[in-house]
Structures are given as structure tokens and as C-alpha cells.
Amino acid sequence: xxxxxxxxxxxxxxxxxxxxxxxxxxxxxxxxxxxxxxxxxxxxxxxxxxxxxxxxxxxxxxxxxxxxxxxxxxxxxxxxxxxxxxxxxxxxxxxxxxxxxxxxxxxxxxxxxxxxxxxxxxxxxxxxxxxxxxxxxxxxxxxxxxxxxxxxxx
Amino acid sequence: xxxxxxxxxxxxxxxxxxxxxxxxxxxxxxxxxxxxxxxxxxxxxxxxxxxxxxxxxxxxxxxxxxxxxxxxxxxxxxxxxxxxxxxxxxxxxxxxxxxxxxxxxxxxxxxxxxxxxxxxxxxxxxxxxxxxxxxxxxxxxxxxxxxxxxxxxxxxxxxxxxxxxxxxxxxxxxxxxxxxxxxxxxxxxxxxxxxxxxxxxxxxxxxxxxxxxxxxxxxxxxxxxxxxxxxxxxxxxxxxxxxxxxxxxxxxxxxxxxxxxxxxxxxxxxxxxxxxxxxxxxxxxxxxxxxxxxxxxxxxxxxxxxxxxxxxxxxxxxxxxxxxxxxxxxxxxxxxxxxxxxxxxxxxxxxxxxxxxxxxxxxxxxxxxxxxxxxxxxxxxxxxxxxxxxxxxxxxxxxxxxxxxxxxxxxxxxxxxxxxxxxxxxxxxxxxxxxxxxxxxxxxxxxxxxxxxxxxxxxxxxxxxxxxxxxxxxxxxxxxxxxxxxxxxxxxxxxxxxxxxxxxxxxxxxxxxxxxxxxxxxxxxxxxxxxxxxxxxxxxxxxxxxxxxxxxxxxxxxxxxxxxxxxxxxxxxxxxxxxxxxxxxxxxxxxxxxxxxxxxxxxxxxxxxxxxxxxxxxxxxxxxxxxxxxxxxxxxxxxxxxxxxxxxxxxxxxxxxxxxxxxxxxxxxxxxxxxxxxxxxxxxxxxxxxxxxxxxxxxxxxxxxxxxxxxxxxxxxxxxxxxxxxxxxxxxx
Ligand code: FES
Ligand code: FES
Numbered sequence: 001x002x003x004x005x006x007x008x009x010x011x012x013x014x015x016x017x018x019x020x021x022x023x024x025x026x027x028x029x030x031x032x033x034x035x036x037x038x039x040x041x042x043x044x045x046x047x048x049x050x051x052x053x054x055x056x057x058x059x060x061x062x063x064x065x066x067x068x069x070x071x072x073x074x075x076x077x078x079x080x081x082x083x084x085x086x087x088x089x090x091x092x093x094x095x096x097x098x099x100x101x102x103x104x105x106x107x108x109x110x111x112x113x114x115x116x117x118x119x120x121x122x123x124x125x126x127x128x129x130x131x132x133x134x135x136x137x138x139x140x141x142x143x144x145x146x147x148x149x150x151x152x153x154x
Numbered sequence: 155x156x157x158x159x160x161x162x163x164x165x166x167x168x169x170x171x172x173x174x175x176x177x178x179x180x181x182x183x184x185x186x187x188x189x190x191x192x193x194x195x196x197x198x199x200x201x202x203x204x205x206x207x208x209x210x211x212x213x214x215x216x217x218x219x220x221x222x223x224x225x226x227x228x229x230x231x232x233x234x235x236x237x238x239x240x241x242x243x244x245x246x247x248x249x250x251x252x253x254x255x256x257x258x259x260x261x262x263x264x265x266x267x268x269x270x271x272x273x274x275x276x277x278x279x280x281x282x283x284x285x286x287x288x289x290x291x292x293x294x295x296x297x298x299x300x301x302x303x304x305x306x307x308x309x310x311x312x313x314x315x316x317x318x319x320x321x322x323x324x325x326x327x328x329x330x331x332x333x334x335x336x337x338x339x340x341x342x343x344x345x346x347x348x349x350x351x352x353x354x355x356x357x358x359x360x361x362x363x364x365x366x367x368x369x370x371x372x373x374x375x376x377x378x379x380x381x382x383x384x385x386x387x388x389x390x391x392x393x394x395x396x397x398x399x400x401x402x403x404x405x406x407x408x409x410x411x412x413x414x415x416x417x418x419x420x421x422x423x424x425x426x427x428x429x430x431x432x433x434x435x436x437x438x439x440x441x442x443x444x445x446x447x448x449x450x451x452x453x454x455x456x457x458x459x460x461x462x463x464x465x466x467x468x469x470x471x472x473x474x475x476x477x478x479x480x481x482x483x484x485x486x487x488x489x490x491x492x493x494x495x496x497x498x499x500x501x502x503x504x505x506x507x508x509x510x511x512x513x514x515x516x517x518x519x520x521x522x523x524x525x526x527x528x529x530x531x532x533x534x535x536x537x538x539x540x541x542x543x544x545x546x547x548x549x550x551x552x553x554x555x556x557x558x559x560x561x562x563x564x565x566x567x568x569x570x571x572x573x574x575x576x577x578x579x580x581x582x583x584x585x586x587x588x589x590x591x592x593x594x595x596x597x598x599x600x601x602x603x604x605x606x607x608x609x610x611x612x613x614x615x616x617x618x619x620x621x622x623x624x625x626x627x628x629x630x631x632x633x634x635x636x637x638x639x640x641x642x643x644x645x646x647x648x649x650x651x652x653x654x655x656x657x658x659x660x661x662x663x664x665x666x667x668x669x670x671x672x673x674x675x676x677x678x679x680x681x682x683x684x685x686x687x688x689x690x691x692x693x694x695x696x697x698x699x700x701x702x703x704x705x706x707x708x709x710x711x712x713x714x715x716x717x718x719x720x721x722x723x724x725x726x727x728x729x730x731x732x733x734x735x736x737x738x739x740x741x742x743x744x745x746x747x748x749x750x751x752x753x754x755x756x757x758x759x760x761x762x763x764x765x766x767x768x769x770x771x772x773x774x775x776x777x778x779x780x781x782x783x784x785x786x787x788x789x790x791x792x793x794x795x796x797x798x799x800x801x802x803x804x805x806x807x808x809x810x811x812x813x814x815x816x817x818x819x820x821x822x823x824x825x826x827x828x829x830x831x832x833x834x835x836x837x838x839x840x841x842x843x844x845x846x847x848x849x850x851x852x853x854x855x856x857x858x859x860x861x862x863x864x865x866x867x868x869x870x871x872x873x874x875x876x877x878x879x880x881x882x883x884x885x886x887x
Contacts, residue, residue, distance in 0.1 A: 018408070021443045029383075029441040034375040035368020037564075039515050040596045041446075044820035047515060075368030087366040094358050094786055097794055098230030099365035099372075100515040100564030106366060125829035132820065134515040134565050135230050136797030138831035140790065 004064050008033070009077025019065035024048045026064050027074060035075035035103050039132070046131030049104040050074050056111035058130075075103035078110060086110045089148035097135035105131045109145050117149055156344045158284045167281070168288050168338050169208050177215040177330035178292070182285040184210035184225050184237075184278055210281070212241060212289055218313055218327030220245065221253045227560035228361060229536065229570075230794075231850045232787040235360045237282055239783055243352040244286025244345060247313040247326065254360040279845050287342045289333075296333035297324050347781060347843040356786035361562070371562040373534035374519045374593065381521065381589040382411060384438045384582045385445045387452050388431040388602050391813030392661050393460035396433045400453040404437060407451060409444020413437045416581040418574065420547040426540040429574035430603030430663040436582045438590065446595070460661050462813035465508075468633055468660065472506070472610040475631035475658035482657050485640035487711045488650035493625035497616030500625075501689055504612045505678035507876040508807035509605040509633075509815075512667060513825060516564020517599040522579035523589035528555045531576050534563040541573040545580045568666035572604050597818040603663030605808060607632040609674045613682040616650075621690035623701065625650040630675065633660035637671045637678075643721065643749065644683075646714030647701035662810070668798065669851035672750040673858070677803055677876070680746035680859025685872065694745050694863070695729050698722075716749045720778050723840055724756040727776035731838050732758035741771065744864030748856040751848030754778040754840075757796065757856045759832070761864040768868055770800065770832035770861070775853065777837060780844035788849050789837040795853020796835055801826025803858040804879045824877075 006013045008031065015030050027033040027050075039047035041060045048060040051073040078084045082091075086109050096102045105128070112119070112127040119127070124145050133141065160168055169181040211223040222238040238254045290310055297315040298305045301322055309316050316323040364371055389395055396415060404413040419432045435454060439445045461467075494500055520533035529545050538558035546553045563570060579592040609632045616625035626648040630638035636655035645651055667673060687697035702725075704710070705718035725747050728734070734745070740762055747756035760772040775792050782788050805824040808815045817823035862873050 017441075018443065025441060025443045029443075032377070033368075034370045034377075037372075037516070038374070038442075039517075040820045042596075042819055042821060045515070045596075075366075079367075082363050082367040090366045091358065091362050094356075094362060094790065096230075096359060096362065096365045097232070097790060098228070098515070098563060098565045099361070102365050103368045121833065128828040130827075132515065132825050132827065134513055134567075134798075134825060136794035136801070136826070136831070137790070138797055138826075138828050139793055139833070139835050141828070 002065070004067070005069075006064070006067060006072060007069065008072045009074060010071075015064075017064060019063060021064050022060050023050065023062045023064055023067060023072065024059040027059065033074050033076050037100060037103060039101070039104075044130070044132075045101075045104075046108055047101050047104040049107040049131065051107060051111055054111060054114050056108045075107055078107065084110060085151045086113065086144070086148045089144040089151065092147060093140045093144040095137050095140040095144050097137055101131065101133045101135070105133065105141055109141070109148065113145070113149055119145065119149060156346070157341045158280060158287065158344055159341055160284060160288060160338050161340055166338065167284065170292065170334060170336075170338070172331065172334045173213050173215065175215060177213060177327065178289075178334045180212040180214075180285060180289050181208035182210050182281060182288070183208060184281055210285065212245070212285060214289060214293070214326055214330040216327050216330060218325050219251055219253060220247050220326075221255055223255050227534070227563055229563040229566040231791060232359055232784060235357055236784040236787060237278060238360070239352050239357055240279065240282040241286040243350055244283045245289045246311050249352055249357055251313055283344050284342060287344055288338050291342055292333040292336040292338065293326050293329055295336045296329045300324070300329065300332065353781060353783050354785060357784055359787065372516050372564045373521070373532070373561040374516055374564070376521050376532055376561055376591065378521065378523070378589050381591055382438050382440060382586060383442060383445060384436055384579070384590050384592045385449055385595070386578060386592065386598060387435040387437070387449055387454065388598065389456050391462050392430055392603070392663070393458060393462045393813045394456045395431070395459050396435055397455040397457045399435050399455065403453075404448050404451060407444065407448050409439045409441060410448045411438045411440070412586055413448070414585055416578065416585065418548060418577045418581050420544055420577075422547075424540060424543070426537050426571055426573050427544055428572055428604055428663050428665050434578065436578075436585070438582065438586055442593065449595070463660060463662060464811050465809045468608055468810065471633060471658045471660070472608065472631050475656050476610060476612060476629055479631055479656040479658050481654045482636060483638065483640050483655040484653060485645055485711070486652045487645070487648070490625050490627050490650040490652045493650035494614065494616045497625055498619040499617045499689055500614065501686060502612065502614040503682055503685060503874060504610060505681065505874050506610045507608060507674045507677075508809065509608045509662060509664070510667065510802060510806050511600045511605055511808055511823065512565075512567045512569035513600060513823070514565030514567060514569050517596055518569075518575040518594040519592060520576040520579040521589065521591045522576070522583040524549060524580055524583040527551065529580055529583075530557050531580065532559045532561065533576060533579070534561050534570055535573065535576060536563070536566055536570040537573060540571075541576040544573050544577050548577055548580060549584060567668040568670065569604065572665055596820070600823060601815050601818050604665035605662065606667035606673060607635055607637075607664040609637045611637060611675070611678050613678065615682070615686045617686070617690050621692065623648055623686065623690070627652040628679070629654045629656065631656040631658055633658050633662065634664060637674045639671060639675065639715065641713065641715040643714070643716055644701055646705040646709045646711055646718070649710055651710065669750055669855050672748065672851070672855040673802070674876075676746065676748040676750070676855030677858025677862060680748065680856060681862040681872070681874075684744070684859075684863040684866070693735070695725055695734055698725055698747065716754075720754045720840070721747065721749055724754045724776040724778050727838055727840060728756040728758050728774050731776065731836070732774040734758060742864050742867035744860045744862065744867060746856040746859030746863060748852070748859070750855055751851045753847045753849065753852035755792070755852045755856050757860040759860040759864040761868045763868055768865055770864070771834070773832045773835040773860075775835065775837045776840065777852070778840035778842070779849055779852070780842065780846045782839045783846055785839070788839070791849040792837045792853035793835045795851065796857045797826060797831050799854040799857025800832070800861050801830070803861050803876050804830070805877050807877050
């Protein structure tokens with residue numbers, strides 16, 4: 001076990017866990033931040049996506065020991081009241097079905113749009129291919145990403 | 155005019171009381187209500203007792219806000235939005251004034267609901283309308299009493315009651331408390347479909363904000379102070395069981411509280427008790443990561459107790475079954491053998507599909523708290539009643555001491571009809587004497603069974619010299635159940651017809667998977683018909699329409715399971731919308747139509763080849779599901795079905811080696827991804843006044859056929875074996 005100082009959603013948090021513990025389980029089991037989901041544990045589905053700095057990472061494959069002082073943002077911290085342009089676009093297109101994958105999709109899309117404000121379809125596909133939606137909401141997700149891109153440009 | 159009964163044998167389906175916070179509370183049975191002409195009432199049969207179980211509530215507060223307490227958990231079909239829309243329609247309140255709430259957990263208030271996929275709307279349509287209409291009637295009667303008038307002299311709309319020949323008006327909120335004592339008449343009038351204001355519009359998912367902000371909604375998000383976590387390890391192969399394991403070593407690992415073997419065998423298991431493995435190793439601890447490490451450190455002695463089956467063996471068994479297996483359902487019209495002999499052209503083709511897993515994105519999990527004399531269970535299940543019954547058997551407790559509450563469900567597709575994970579949680583909780591949440595890894599989830607069966611069907615068609623279809627036969631085998639629906643299309647359209655459903659043995663456990671049987675048969679049959687139409691030199695849509703003409707004007711045989719007019723209707727609609735017949739260079743078109751879960755769907759796919767890969771550029775869907783309640787949500791369901799159908803036809807499969815599935819996680823098991831989804835999907839609904847039917851499943855089956863047919867046009871080869879892309883075109887995420 002070891003002590004870690006983490007900056008999560010703008011707050012400093014101390015935890016004492018095994019250094020190999022993936023951030024996913026630190027969030028879910030130790031900090032009660034359960035918006036970040038488990039889907040595969042091997043970096044294949046994207047449901048566990050969070051931001052490390054402003055990069056989207058799969059928290060199931062991110063040992064807590066490598067985080068250091070990089071800021072972590074989870075779906076709970078993406079915006080105060082669900083008013084991030086990506087969240088708003090998701091609501092506008094009524095994207096979710098079961099909803100389980102959507103936090104990961106949103107986090108990945110939000111990071112992607114920070115780096116590419118005017119994405120093409122192919123760029124969206126390439127960026128989002130790691131996020132599975134078993135319910136098949138892909139076409140809506142693409143529309144929502146474009147809407148969010150436009151509103152961020154505005 | 156349409157009316158509805160509010161009681162049966164003087165027992166009311168409705169219970170009204172004063173709401174604690176002022177206003178009125180209408181209780182009713184969410185899933186049931188009967189029309190005066192319902193077959194049950196006409197036959198004088200006993201109405202099931204659940205029809206009187208109050209489990210849905212409408213609260214009309216003094217401010218005019220209407221709270222609808224939905225007992226339905228959400229599985230992704232948007233019933234928590236569409237069902238309250240039905241209540242609000244009949245009640246006649248503005249949607250802005252409606253709040254939808256789920257009862258808090260652990261109140262025992264909303265137990266025993268059923269989240270039956272495509273059935274939900276079909277079952278509850280009458281009940282929801284009745285409840286809304288009853289509320290409206292009572293409020294109007296209360297206002298009439300106030301003003302000394304008759305109800306007929308009033309009108310109500312948008313939450314306000316008005317005098318028809320006068321100026322007085324009063325809001326629902328103002329009169330709600332006074333409506334509490336009003337007697338509900340035995341029969342209520344319902345709105346005419348043409349007068350619907352809310353039904354047929356698009357309303358946003360009531361839980362949308364909670365989902366996009368990551369609120370704890372799902373089973374896996376449930377937490378109770380003091381609860382432990384548990385994981386299980388099941389045998390690595392079907393045909394094996396657990397003997398013993400390195401118990402002491404595991405128990406001494408950091409973060410592990412306990413480890414033991416559980417047995418969830420129960421007497422007289424029901425259909426929802428299906429599960430590959432009943433004896434399991436269970437490991438208990440406080441957090442997930444140490445449990446995952448402990449699972450890896452397990453050294454278990456497994457014992458082989460049955461055949462360790464491989465995919466080759468499965469292929470052989472299907473072959474043998476087709477040659478000489480047990481036919482479980484069949485149909486025969488005319489004399490197919492003779493007709494094939496005299497046919498000018500005969501075509502025969504075989505189609506196969508592998509076992510596939512449900513792979514709901516939220517893996518199985520359940521909370522259980524078992525004490526000496528009670529059991530409390532909470533989690534994502536579609537069949538709480540079945541779970542309750544199985545837990546009662548396992549623990550030897552009376553049914554009434556067991557409660558099951560449901561959370562939001564991270565994907566169902568049939569997977570959560572099966573109750574084993576709840577049962578396992580109960581067994582573990584009993585052993586440790588405290589609350590526990592059982593969680594499955596993806597590997598646990600994907601390798602334990604209740605798969606879609608593997609299938610093989612042989613189709614044969616005979617054309618006469620005028621290219622008329624004179625003979626048709628289908629023989630379909632599955633492990634363990636065949637995929638054929640003998641009375642579905644094309645039954646009724648061909649003079650000489652035979653259909654045989656054949657079963658065969660396997661120890662791989664299977665279960666209902668989104669649109670059972672249809673999820674294979676639609677693809678096979680629709681691809682075959684495409685080939686038959688080509689052989690006949692006919693346009694694939696015209697060819698099908700000719701067949702439907704036969705079923706409409708002069709059906710073959712005593713009955714068939716579909717309405718030919720509606721089937722033809724969706725084909726005509728999709729033909730028009732997709733501008734079928736027009737051709738665009740380098741765009742390849744495929745079409746398919748299918749009927750299941752009481753809904754008709756036809757789909758046209760436009761495919762292009764990009765960098766050597768098939769890409770579905772555009773999909774048109776025409777859907778006849780009766781009245782559409784929430785239009786945009788209904789479109790979302792159909793879109794999801796199309797994507798799912800393409801994905802499973804193209805990429806997904808489980809292959810077995812010595813009883814072990816080779817695909818256990820998303821590195822090997824391929825699910826469709828963003829880049830493989832259609833670029834655009836447009837959904838059109840047939841407008842009619844038929845009671846609404848299923849939407850969760852019917853979008854999927856025809857997609858498999860349309861995909862196969864578009865692929866043929868694009869690549870010049872026919873695809874007979876799913877997944878069409880095998881393992882050679884993997885996209886790794
Ligand atoms: S849980 Fe991390 S990518 Fe699937
Ligand atoms: S909405 Fe269900 S997995 Fe994406």
C-alpha cells in the first residue's frame with residue numbers, strides 16, 4: 001500500500017492503495033465516483049475513459065502510481081451542471097439508450113474536440129473507434145459530436 | 155368510440171387516495187387493463203391476480219404538477235419516458251408539468267415488475283391510458299360538483315377544466331384534493347387516436363441529464379455501507395465442474411476476506427435459471443482490484459464431467475441434425491417434393507451462424523443481503539419475479555420474505571432475463587452473513603453461457619417456366635433449438651411449402667438473445683429470397699410483393715402468422731422513400747423485410763466500397779409498429795437495431811475449443827464500432843391506429859439480410875456464413 005495525492009475534478013484527494021490499482025477502481029471503490037464505468041478492463045471498450053490533463057485515457061489500464069500531479073477529470077467533473085457543449089449536444093440528439101457507455105463516449109469526444117474543433121467524419125471515426133456502444137447509438141454520437149464542435153466554434 | 159373497463163367482477167384496477175403533500179394519488183396496475191372486448195373478458199376467464207396489483211402511481215399535486223411514478227426499470231428502450239407520455243396524453247396535462255420518478259429502492263413499493271423488452275408497451279398500453287383517463291374523469295367530476303354542473307358540460311385540456319358554455323375554469327391542481335372521493339365509473343372513454351397531442355411527438359429521455367452527468371443509476375453503481383464485493387470463478391470449459399482450490403492461499407491474500415465454493419443448484423429450475431455452471435469459486439473482499447488479483451492467483455482442480463465440445467463438433471452435429479434430427483415444429487402445404495421435381499429451376503442454399511454472447515456493456519452484477527429469515531436483492535434484472543422464486547428455492551425461505559428491486563439496466567438483449575447472477579449473490583451473502591455485491595469481469599460474463607444458439611438452415615426454392623415460385627422449403631437446425639418459424643413468411647404465399655425446425659444436443663448453455671431465432675432466420679431467408687428473385691429475373695421488392703399478393707388474395711394453408719398487407723406496406727414505403735430503382739454509380743443496394751415481435755420492418759441499404767472495405771452509406775427503414783408513442787426515441791431503437799444487426803452479421807462470433815470459448819473479451823470478440831456503423835439512418839413509420847407493438851427487437855433481423863444483399867451487389871459474391879467478415883478484418887479499439 002502507498003499514499004497518493006490526486007487532483008480529481010479540481011479537488012485534492014489523498015488515498016492509500018496498492019500502487020498497481022487502476023484509477024478506475026480508485027474512482028469507483030475508494031472515492032465513490034461511479035460515473036466512470038468498467039466494461040472490459042483491457043483498454044478495448046472505452047467505458048472507463050477519463051481525462052488526464054486534457055488527454056483522454058482508459059482508466060482501467062492506468063495504475064494510480066503513474067498519475068503523479070497530472071489533473072484527473074471524470075464525467076462528474078466535466079462541467080458543473082451538465083452544461084459542457086458535448087453533454088448539451090448529447091441531450092439535444094437524445095443519444096443514450098441504456099446509457100452505460102455514454103460517460104466514456106462523452107469524455108472521449110470532449111478531449112478529442114479540444115484538439116480538433118472541426119472534425120471530419122473519418123476523424124471522428126478514428127478518434128471514437130475505441131468506444132463501444134452495444135446499443136448501437138453510433139450515428140447519433142457522430143451527429144452530437146458535430147453539433148458540439150459547431151457550438152464550441154460559435 | 156373507444157372505451158376501457160376500470161373493473162372486473164367489481165374489483166377495481168384503480169385505487170385513489172389523498173396524496174400526503176396535498177392533491178390526489180391514483181394507484182393502478184401498470185401492466186394491465188382490459189378493454190371491454192378483450193378475449194379474457196369475453197371468455198369469462200379468470201383475470202390474473204397481478205392485474206389488480208397496484209404498482210404504478212400518478213400524483214396530481216395542488217400546484218398542478220403531475221408526478222408519474224414509473225415502476226419500470228430502464229433497459230435502454232426509453233420506456234421511462236414513453237410510458238408516462240401515454241398517461242399524460244389521456245390525463246391531458248402539458249408534458250412540461252410532468253415529472254417522472256422511480257420509487258426509492260428498498261421500500262417494497264415497486265417490487266416485481268417486468269422489463270420485458272419489446273413487450274413493455276404492448277402490455278401496458280391499455281393500463282396507462284385507463285389510469286390517465288380515470289384521473290381526468292375524476293378531476294372533471296370534482297369540478298362539475300363544485301359548479302353544480304354535469305361532466306358533459308365541461309371540457310378539459312392541458313391541465314385546465316373549462317365550462318363549455320361559460321367562463322369558469324379551474325386548474326387540475328386546484329381541484330385535485332376534491333377529486334379524491336370521486337367514484338370511478340366502470341367504463342371510461344378514451345381519446346380518439348386523431349386527438350392525440352403528445353403521443354406521436356418526440357420527447358427527450360427523462361433520464362438524459364442523469365446519464366450525461368454520470369449519476370449512479372446502474373446496478374453496478376449501487377452501494378450500501380458495510381457491503382462487501384464478491385467475484386466468482388467458473389470452470390474454464392463447458393463440461394467441467396469445480397472440485398477444490400487453493401483456499402488457504404487465496405484467503406491469505408491482501409484484500410481478501412473469504413473464499414469458498416458455492417452451489418446454486420435448485421430444484422425444478424425454470425427457463426430463466428439457465429446457466430452453464432452451478433458450482434463456483436467465490437472470493438469476497440472490500441474492493442475490486444485485490445479480488446481481480448486473487449482470481450488470477452486461483453489454482454483450481456477442475457473435473458471433467460461431460461463432453462468438451464469444439465466448433466468442429468458443433469458443425470458436425472448441425473449437419474447430422476439436418477440429415478436425421480428430431481423435428482420439433484413443422485408445416486407442410488401441397489406437395490413440395492413433387493413440385494421440386496417438376497420445377498424448371500431449383501436453387502438450394504445453406505446458411506450458418508455461430509454462437510454469440512449478449513455482451514451487455516454493463517457486465518452481470520447483483521446486490522444481496524441474506525439474513526436468517528429474509529433476503530433482499532437489488533440489481534439489473536428483467537425478471538424480478540423469476541429471481542424471487544429461485545432465491546426462495548435456494549434459501550428455503552417463503553416467497554414473501556424475499557424482495558427484489560430493480561436498477562437501471564446497462565443493456566439487456568435478453569441477457570438479464572436469466573437470474574443466476576442474483577442467485578449467486580444470494581448464495582454468497584448467505585455464506586458470509588452480510589450484504590454483498592457480486593460483480594463479473596468481462597471474461598466471466600462472456601464465457602459462462604446463455605448464448606444465442608448456433609444455427610444452420612437449408613433453403614430450397616423451385617420456379618416454374620414462367621419464373622413463378624411454386625415450391626419452397628426450409629429446414630433449420632440449432633444447438634440446441636432450431637431457428638425456423640414454420641408459420642411465418644413465406645408460409646401462405648407458396649402452393650407447395652415445407653418448414654422443419656430441428657433440435658440437436660449441446661452442453662453449451664443458450665438463451666434468448668435479442669429477437670430470438672429471427673436474429674438468424676431473417677438474414678438467411680431474406681438473403682435466399684434475393685437470390686431466388688435474381689434467378690427469376692425479378693426485382694427483389696416486386697418479387698416479394700407478388701408473394702404478398704398471393705397471401706392477401708388467396709392464402710395457402712389455414713393460417714399464417716403475419717398480416718400480408720402490413721408486410722407489403724413497409725416494403726412499399728421503403729421503396730418510395732429510398733427511391734428504389736434509381737441507380738447511382740458505385741452505390742450498391744440491398745433490401746430486406748421482416749416481421750417479428752408484432753412489428754414489420756423493411757430496410758434498404760446503400761453500400762459503397764472505400765479503401766477496399768464495404769461501408770454502409772445510408773439506410774432507409776420503414777416500420778409498422780402500430781401507433782408510435784415517442785417518435786425520436788422509437789427511431790433511436792430502430793437505428794440501434796440496424797447497427798446491432800450489421801455488427802453481428804459481419805463481425806461477432808464465439809468459437810469453441812475443448813469446451814472453452816476462444817473469445818472472452820473485446821480484444822478477440824469483435825463488436826461493431828463507430829467506423830463500421832452506417833453513416834446515416836433514416837426511419838419512417840407507417841401511420842395507423844393499431845395499438846403499439848415492439849420496437850426493441852424488430853430493427854435488427856432485417857438488417858442482416860439487407861447487409862448480405864448489399865454486400866452481394868458490392869462484391870459480386872454471396873455471403874452464407876455469419877460473421878461475414880470472419881476474423882480477418884478486425885478493428886482494434
Ligand atoms: S473498461 Fe477500460 S477500456 Fe474497457
Ligand atoms: S447506450 Fe447502451 S451501450 Fe451505449
